[in-house]
Amino acid sequence: MKKIFLKRAIFIIFILVALLSYGVYWAFFDMSRLPKGEFLTESTSGDGNYTIKVYLCNGGATTSFAIRGELNFNKKSKKPKNIYWGYREDSVKIEWVDNDTVIINGHELDLPNETFDFRRGE
Missing domain, CATH: 1.20.5 (Single alpha-helices involved in coiled-coils or other helix-helix interfaces)
Incomplete structure (x- = not known):
């Protein structure tokens, strides 16, 4: 028992x-x-498969600004995916290395699977 x-x-x-x-x-x-935020800019890959839309998120008086990057699939019918979340950032620099690799504010991501989230230190 x-x-x-x-x-x-x-x-x-x-x-x-x-x-x-x-x-x-x-x-x-x-x-x-993640919060939606205010649209800042967007950047499209060389082959047109991906568009990254970037938003500025304001957490209010008690937190700093953050940047949210959203991956949009242009040639596939998939819903957008959050791939970037950077805290204490209020501007963004996007560089495409090739059609599947992007550098956002110094963080290199291999699309569509990699993400950066400051909370995880990734």
């Missing part, structure tokens, strides 16, 4: 820890939940 109770208790604790961990990730680290 005690073994069954112990197994169930461990299982319930495991589920609660997993849900709490996901909740923290969702609330504080999920890039799809």
Whole structure:
């Protein structure tokens, strides 16, 4: 009887820890939940496959400005994806190395999979 109770208790604790961990990730680290911001500029890759739109996000009086970069797929019907989140930045410099590699404010990203998020130090 005690073994069954112990197994169930461990299982319930495991589920609660997993849900709490996901909740923290969702609330504080999920890039799809970033604020929209005010449009600054955009830049398109040489082959026209990608357009990066950049927005300035103002967190109010208690936080600094941040830059959010959004990758748009021009030749595929995919929804835009947040690829850049830089804190304490209010301007942006975008350089295309080639059709799939971009440097945003000194951070090189291999598109479409890599991202930069200052919260993770990536």
